[in-house]
Amino acid sequence: MSKRIKIKDIFSAPVNQAYTIMGWVRTFRNNQFISVNDGSCLANIQVVINSDQIGEDVIKRITSGAGISIQGTLIESQGKGQTVEIVADRVEILGDCDAETYPIQLKNRPSLEYLREIAHLRFRTNAFSAIFRVRHALAFAIHKFFNDRGFFYIHSPIITASDAEGAGEMFQVTTLDLNNPPRNEDGSINYKEDFFEKHTNLTVSGQLEAELAALALSEVYTFGPTFRAENSNTTRHLAEFWMIEPEVAFNDLDDNMDLAEDMLKYLIQYALDHCAEDLAFLEQRLLDEEKQKPQADRSEMTLIEKLKFCLEHPFERLTYTEAIDILKNSTPNKKGKFQYPIKAWGADLQSEHERYLVEKHFKKPVILTNYPKEIKAFYMRMDEDGKTVRAMDVLFPGIGEIIGGSQREERLDKLMQRMEEMHIPKDEMSWFLDTRKYGSVPHAGFGLGFERLVLFVTGMTNIRDVIPFPRFPGSAEF
RNA sequence: GCCCCUUUAGCUCAGUUGGUUAGAGCGACGGACUGUUAAUCCGCAGGUCUCAGGUUCAAGUCCUGAAAGGGGCGCCA
Numbered sequence: 001m002s003k004r005i006k007i008k009d010i011f012s013a014p015v016n017q018a019y020t021i022m023g024w025v026r027t028f029r030n031n032q033f034i035s036v037n038d039g040s041c042l043a044n045i046q047v048v049i050n051s052d053q054i055g056e057d058v059i060k061r062i063t064s065g066a067g068i069s070i071q072g073t074l075i076e077s078q079g080k081g082q083t084v085e086i087v088a089d090r091v092e093i094l095g096d097c098d099a100e101t102y103p104i105q106l107k108n109r110p111s112l113e114y115l116r117e118i119a120h121l122r123f124r125t126n127a128f129s130a131i132f133r134v135r136h137a138l139a140f141a142i143h144k145f146f147n148d149r150g151f152f153y154i155h156s157p158i159i160t161a162s163d164a165e166g167a168g169e170m171f172q173v174t175t176l177d178l179n180n181p182p183r184n185e186d187g188s189i190n191y192k193e194d195f196f197e198k199h200t201n202l203t204v205s206g207q208l209e210a211e212l213a214a215l216a217l218s219e220v221y222t223f224g225p226t227f228r229a230e231n232s233n234t235t236r237h238l239a240e241f242w243m244i245e246p247e248v249a250f251n252d253l254d255d256n257m258d259l260a261e262d263m264l265k266y267l268i269q270y271a272l273d274h275c276a277e278d279l280a281f282l283e284q285r286l287l288d289e290e291k292q293k294p295q296a297d298r299s300e301m302t303l304i305e306k307l308k309f310c311l312e313h314p315f316e317r318l319t320y321t322e323a324i325d326i327l328k329n330s331t332p333n334k335k336g337k338f339q340y341p342i343k344a345w346g347a348d349l350q351s352e353h354e355r356y357l358v359e360k361h362f363k364k365p366v367i368l369t370n371y372p373k374e375i376k377a378f379y380m381r382m383d384e385d386g387k388t389v390r391a392m393d394v395l396f397p398g399i400g401e402i403i404g405g406s407q408r409e410e411r412l413d414k415l416m417q418r419m420e421e422m423h424i425p426k427d428e429m430s431w432f433l434d435t436r437k438y439g440s441v442p443h444a445g446f447g448l449g450f451e452r453l454v455l456f457v458t459g460m461t462n463i464r465d466v467i468p469f470p471r472f473p474g475s476a477e478f
Numbered sequence: 479g480c481c482c483c484u485u486u487a488g489c490u491c492a493g494u495u496g497g498u499u500a501g502a503g504c505g506a507c508g509g510a511c512u513g514u515u516a517a518u519c520c521g522c523a524g525g526u527c528u529c530a531g532g533u534u535c536a537a538g539u540c541c542u543g544a545a546a547g548g549g550g551c552g553c554c555a
């Protein structure tokens with residue numbers, strides 16, 4: 001028996017030779033043509049069988065979804081629609097698939113909502129196999145981008161005792177018996193008896209740990225799961241998501257923006273170069289979906305046009321103060337169309353304002369910088385005016401905030417002052433403050449929400465469709 | 479957490495002002511078919527109209543509540 005060849009490779013393999021392919025039946029037509037997919041690429045290989053040669057009992061078992069092994073000869077296709085096909089000598093059913101109960105009937109174009117409920121099987125569809133191949137390519141490209149630039153991949157902890165990062169509600173980690181936890185004399189729970197002998201949570205960010213590494217290795221990044229127990233019910237939030245957090249010593253805010261823009265463009269280019277077939281499919285899927293919508297709600301660009309547009313234009317960089325001016329004088333603000341009208345400097349920007357800037361005013365990715373200190377985290381570097389901090393948010397069309405970052409406050413006295421103002425317990429953060437005490441240098445970094453990047457590149461609209469097994473309030477299936 | 483929408487066959491959806499026995503396409507199943515491409519053709523089965531109350535002579539249709547799903551907002555990545 002010949003060695004198995006992946007379907008991805010068979011289209012360029014020499015013809016008139018014997019091959020073995022394995023995969024799953026997509027369709028079976030005319031008792032003669034099997035479309036087989038093994039997930040290595042979007043395309044199916046057409047297998048031609050001769051019913052005289054393949055027994056009736058086997059033919060009966062060639063159903064949609066069945067696992068199958070085919071041995072045969074690759075030939076130039078005798079029909080239209082494909083360049084090559086396999087004439088089968090041997091067909092073996094590896095795993096039967098009962099068509100009566102199999103929940104995926106591809107010809108019905110099942111809805112994304114339905115497939116979300118059967119996430120364990122949705123990999124079997126073209127859309128989800130394409131999404132997860134693109135997701136893989138982007139994950140790989142992230143490591144390649146940083147490795148090629150001399151960054152070191154730091155594994156920040158998943159379980160953390162640090163409760164002071166301020167990035168959101170946390171999931172507690174404990175081995176204590178919830179029905180009968182050990183108590184202190186005052187009735188509070190005695191975490192001294194917990195596994196770590198202290199109160200611990202799942203991490204909401206690897207940033208602080210990345211800063212520790214950056215202040216020795218200079219250029220580092222993290223790429224790991226992150227957990228937020230916020231009760232967020234949107235198409236852009238997950239309780240468990242993956243985040244990329246580069247942190248670079250000696251970088252200022254401009255360097256940080258350059259790194260963010262270079263990285264995003266590199267990743268988009270990588271996807272265009274390596275996932276052309278999948279992206280073309282996802283583009284068509286999006287076009288089909290938008291046909292249902294009224295003309296006004298449809299995108300002006302196709303998916304691939306949109307991705308290329310991002311590469312070709314510099315991201316618009318402006319300060320929060322400049323953005324407020326634009327918004328204050330904008331037509332929707334004057335006509336009272338904003339749900340939250342922009343009245344004065346200092347207001348937090350709502351997603352309607354971000355959308356206006358990105359989708360209406362500039363019509364391209366925007367980097368907003370120098371926000372008021374009151375609406376940003378304690379670790380961001382204070383500007384000279386004492387009012388704003390060196391923060392930056394990268395806003396993408398359709399996604400909103402895809403990156404949030406800043407130049408960090410490296411001056412010990414200023415950092416301590418901010419922690420006091422924002423009621424961050426200093427005693428728990430001594431390890432973090434040590435970096436400012438001993439050889440502190442300017443540095444900057446940011447966090448990229450990986451799923452938000454995948455959303456943008458694949459053109460999907462719900463973040464629950466770009467992670468294999470999404471976790472969100474009320475749902476931890478599979 | 480707040481607001482809005484949806485729920486009818488395995489899937490995607492029709493179902494008029496409340497009025498006989500609730501429909502279609504696809505899928506499944508049975509059959510035909512040796513060049514199909516979401517194959518085609520013929521045939522057939524498939525329903526507690528999400529659930530619990532209520533209004534009414536009469537409810538898939540109206541009202542109340544619940545559940546599940548979707549969307550928007552907030553929190554952020």
